[in-house]
Amino acid sequence: MDFLPSMDPYWDDMPIHVIDFEGGPHCGIVEFGVVTLKGSRIEEVSTRLCQPKAKISRKEQATHGISNEAVSGLLPFAQEWDRFAHLRETGPLAAHFASAENSMLKAVFPYARRSENWMNPGSKGNDWGPWIDTGYLYRNYGDDGSTLKLEDLVLRWELQNELDELAAKYCPLDRRHYHCALYDTLASALLLLLYCSELREERATIPQLLIESQGSAARKQAAEQQQLF
Numbered sequence: 001m002d003f004l005p006s007m008d009p010y011w012d013d014m015p016i017h018v019i020d021f022e023g024g025p026h027c028g029i030v031e032f033g034v035v036t037l038k039g040s041r042i043e044e045v046s047t048r049l050c051q052p053k054a055k056i057s058r059k060e061q062a063t064h065g066i067s068n069e070a071v072s073g074l075l076p077f078a079q080e081w082d083r084f085a086h087l088r089e090t091g092p093l094a095a096h097f098a099s100a101e102n103s104m105l106k107a108v109f110p111y112a113r114r115s116e117n118w119m120n121p122g123s124k125g126n127d128w129g130p131w132i133d134t135g136y137l138y139r140n141y142g143d144d145g146s147t148l149k150l151e152d153l154v155l156r157w158e159l160q161n162e163l164d165e166l167a168a169k170y171c172p173l174d175r176r177h178y179h180c181a182l183y184d185t186l187a188s189a190l191l192l193l194l195y196c197s198e199l200r201e202e203r204a205t206i207p208q209l210l211i212e213s214q215g216s217a218a219r220k221q222a223a224e225q226q227q228l229f
Helices: 058-064 077-090 099-108 150-156 160-170 181-199 206-212 217-227
Strands: 016-024 028-038 041-049 093-095
Touching: 016 058, 016 077, 016 099, 016 181, 028 058, 028 077, 028 099, 028 181, 041 160, 041 181, 077 099, 093 099, 093 181, 150 160, 150 181, 160 181
Parallel strands: 016 093
Antiparallel strands: 016 028, 028 041
16 A cells, blocks of 8 residues: 655554545435555555435535435445444544544444543543544644635645545545545545644654544543543
8 A cells, every 4th residue: 555755653553544424414424435544554445335324415415426326226334334343443533523424423333342442541432432633633733714624724735636646546536526535534644644744743642642633622631631540
């Protein structure tokens, strides 16, 4: 798989699984993308379209470009339990503003297998989180008035060329743009690698990344306090 030599993250032994879903509350998950990072290497990618739980609305189709005809007769996302349970067991999950992915995943699989917490090594639970969240990691690294949307961050940090090169290698021919699950996952993965290799003053541990991904100052402080005990 691809090495990204310009980026030097720290997690040589621990895989991080970056994921993205396309779909919605009504139709459920109609596409997933997974990129497993190990150090500066893309170790594995996976993606597929999924049968919806209800008809995909025109509004949803306008967002992700997936028609009801394209997913007719496919296996539903509910068949992916073993894949996602195994991911959660082997390393933390990551996403861009992960609350959406967490909610969509829990709507199908309310609980993960009992696994390492990752933020508090030695403790276990059956939640899909805690998540590494590239949306929150970048909240302090923007110009005034800039947004934290995935596409805006990729453009601001000059990652578009790298993203398109990876998409040409890994993404289906007609799914090489934003709001395609694997394309967005590759974008999130590049942002995570850049954050770890260039934006932090020192290398972080996985627990530190998870703490920095908390959605509020209060939650971050609570997570830091929990680590002390």
